[in-house]
Amino acid sequence: MGEKEGEKKYTIEDLPGVGEATAEKLRENGYDDLMTLAVASPKDLSEVCGIGEGAAIKIISAARKYADVGNFETGEQILERRREIQKLTTGSKNLDGLLGGGLETQAITEFFGEFGSGKTQIMHQLAVNATMPKEKGGFDADVLIIDTENTFRPERIVQMARAKDLDSDNVLRRIHVARAYNSHHQILLAEKALEMAKEFPIRLLIVDSLTSHFRSEYMGRGSLAERQQLLNRHMHDLLKFGTINNAVIAVTNQVSARPDVFFGDPMAPIGGNIVGHTATFRIYLRKAKGGKRIARLIDSPHLPEGETVIQVTEDGITDGV
The missing domain is CATH 3.40.50.300 (P-loop containing nucleotide triphosphate hydrolases)
Structure with missing residues (x-):
């Protein structure tokens, strides 16, 4: 449950490696919440924001953690979703x-x-x-x-x-x-x-x-x-x-x-x-x-x-x- 609460608390500025300038670029290109970042591809992110692919991977993995996506789930959890x-x-x-x-x-x-x-x-x-x-x-x-x-x-x-x-x-x-x-x-x-x-x-x-x-x-x-x-x-x-x-x-x-x-x-x-x-x-x-x-x-x-x-x-x- 902590992750779900975290999703409401965190913004993209809280992600490691995202300063004001990067956050602005992300928002301009439609990446303005944790979920859109969590499902983004590192290549696309690095192209639109002018950051290295390594930095993009870090941003995406942090967004996945905060938004609680990309983890293994039980069949029961998937059925619930x-x-x-x-x-x-x-x-x-x-x-x-x-x-x-x-x-x-x-x-x-x-x-x-x-x-x-x-x-x-x-x-x-x-x-x-x-x-x-x-x-x-x-x-x-x-x-x-x-x-x-x-x-x-x-x-x-x-x-x-x-x-x-x-x-x-x-x-x-x-x-x-x-x-x-x-x-x-x-x-x-x-x-x-x-x-x-x-x-x-x-x-x-x-x-x-x-x-x-x-x-x-x-x-x-x-x-x-x-x-x-x-x-x-x-x-x-x-x-x-x-x-x-x-x-x-x-x-x-x-x-x-x-x-x-x-x-x-x-x-x-x-x-x-x-x-x-x-x-x-x-x-x-x-x-x-x-x-x-x-x-x-x-x-x-x-x-x-x-x-x-x-x-x-x-x-x-x-x-x-």
Whole structure:
């Protein structure tokens, strides 16, 4: 219990090696509490603050000690912490069931599929749902959307909000959208999200789409390593945001055809192992007849693979009938 009390008492100035100038640099770059420092990487910290990597490691390890992270825990303690995790409804009982009750906080849920498979529609629906009261499966919270392909439509939010008997003006006020113009801007916006969360109660962060800028800017095998490194950093920033704010992270991803697949579905999500290993839940969306979509859960730490049918209508995402 002493550590937990210490977390409230200590500030970043109390960390060894952090004077006034370093503290100011840390705060300017978004490292303004013990938890953000505790989960930082020494390389990033040394670059933004102009300090040696050795000094950065000392600062991070002290922050971990004060914030009580990075230690081994019993399974019982982890179960207790997982009780903080909440679930956000998708609007479809079928899809909620596939995800074990909805989208988990402190995790990245990736929806991938071809153009027109319903990815952006689901993102709009999640944004509306997060503003709903808790008793309706929402968080009564604000939403951040990083829009990389200019796909956000406030008119669609109004339609979906009215279908749920919500005040559409209030819903729009609680959704904060930033257009990302390239991959570096996208990474910067994910870092800025931590500052936004101090001003607004943000419990859902959406990136639509995760990989489009990375794919168009880093073409060819020569730039693959750099692309994957940046994508890895970006995804860990998103995960850090989810962990610190007990928020849902929902991302969309495109697919590309694999020429070596002769049987079965040749479509694979972009981003390779980096995205595959960092996303906690992965859902593959496919078009079906009459506005229906088939959603298949292909990756989860504890849920079985399976698929279900959902419907994309003017009112939003519902169960496929």
